[in-house]
Each structure stands twice: as structure tokens, then as C-alpha cells.
Amino acid sequence: MRILLDADTPIQLLAVLRHVLPAHRVDHVHDLGWSRKKDIPLLRDASAHYDVFVTNDLNQLDNPGETAAIRKSRLHHVRYGHRQPGLQGLALAIGAVVAAMPGVMEHLEDAETQRLIQIKGLDPNPKHRFESIDPVRQPPKYWR
Numbered sequence: 249m250r251i252l253l254d255a256d257t258p259i260q261l262l263a264v265l266r267h268v269l270p271a272h273r274v275d276h277v278h279d280l281g282w283s284r285k286k287d288i289p290l291l292r293d294a295s296a297h298y299d300v301f302v303t304n305d306l307n308q309l310d311n312p313g314e315t316a317a318i319r320k321s322r323l324h325h326v327r328y329g330h331r332q333p334g335l336q337g338l339a340l341a342i343g344a345v346v347a348a349m350p351g352v353m354e355h356l357e358d359a360e361t362q363r364l365i366q367i368k369g370l371d372p373n374p375k376h377r378f379e380s381i382d383p384v385r386q387p388p389k390y391w392r
Contacts, residue, residue, distance in 0.1 A: 249353065251275070252294050252323075254303035255283045257345075258338060264346050269353060288317040295321035300356060302326045302349075304341065309364070318364075324356050328367035340370045 251269070253262060253276040265274045275298075277283050282290060287308060294301055301323040308314045308327070318325050328348075330341040348367040356363060371377060383391045 249273075249299040249356065250297060251300040251302060251353075252277065252298040254290075254301065254305060256304040257302055258342060260338075261342055261345060264342070265349060268346060268350055272353060287314050291317040291321040291323065295323055298323060300324045300326060300353075302328075302345070304328060304330050319362070322362050324359070324363045324365065326352060326365040326367065329369050331369060332372050336372075340372060344368065344370045 249272050251265070251272055251274045253265075253274065255277045257276065259276055259278055262274060262276045262279075277285070277290065282293065285293065287305070291301065291314075301318075301321070303325070304327070306327055306329055308318065308325075326349075328341060328345050330337055332340055344367050347370075352365055352367070355365075381388060
């Protein structure tokens with residue numbers, strides 16, 4: 249499938265998605281010279297060349313004109329949030345998209361009609377994403 253990343257999607261995501269989705273073509277609007285296109289003309293133009301549109305613009309489905317353009321484009325619409333500020337927020341958003349996209353693409357390959365996908369974010373609390381052990385105070389069994 250052919251995947252287009254919207255202008256609000258970090259360009260850093262392009263290389264990682266190309267790596268984890270080798271069977272698919274992944275492009276960014278910036279590389280196509282389409283960064284300044286407004287959403288409705290962008291969706292129209294993208295529909296002629298792409299199957300999947302990935303965006304960080306969660307408000308597109310709240311706008312009746314943009315929703316109609318998404319429906320008319322017949323593109324699978326994949327959106328994700330970027331709720332945390334700064335570099336940590338960017339890292340969480342990129343991590344969530346990279347982790348989800350292989351499963352999303354597998355799901356879309358079996359879809360007979362257009363799908364609207366919302367990627368769930370990673371837990372912003374860093375204490376919920378890793379575990380730390382002090383082997384001096386609490387040596388695990390494998391440490392002895």
C-alpha cells in the first residue's frame with residue numbers, strides 16, 4: 249500500500265516507518281512539495297496516488313468539509329494525538345505511531361472499504377514505561 253504522511257506528522261517518522269513497513273511505500277508531503285496544500289485539496293490529490301493518509305490533525309473529523317473530503321477521497325484515514333509538549337511529547341507520538349502501524353497496515357490490507365483509524369497514545373508517565381532495579385539493594389535471582 250502507499251502511505252502519505254501529512255505536514256503535521258514529524259519528518260523524523262518517515263525513515264522509521266519505511267524501515268518497519270518495508271512492503272509499503274511511505275512518503276511525506278514535504279518531499280512531494282505538498283506541505284502548503286490545504287487539507288481538502290491535499291486529500292483530493294492524495295487520493296489519486298495513495299491508499300493511506302496519516303495525520304496528527306485530530307480536528308479533521310470535526311470539520312464537515314474536511315470530513316466530506318476524507319469520505320470522498322476513499323483514503324484510509326489514520327490519526328494520532330500529540331498531547332504532551334516538547335521533545336517528550338514528540339517521542340511519545342512517534343513511538344505510538346511506529347508501534348501501531350505494522351498492525352494498522354495488516355488490518356487495512358484485509359479491509360474491503362475505507363477505514364478511519366485512531367492510534368492510541370503511549371502512557372505519558374515515564375514510570376509506567378520502564379522498570380528500574382538496584383541490584384545492590386534488591387538483587388534479582390539472575391544476578392546472584
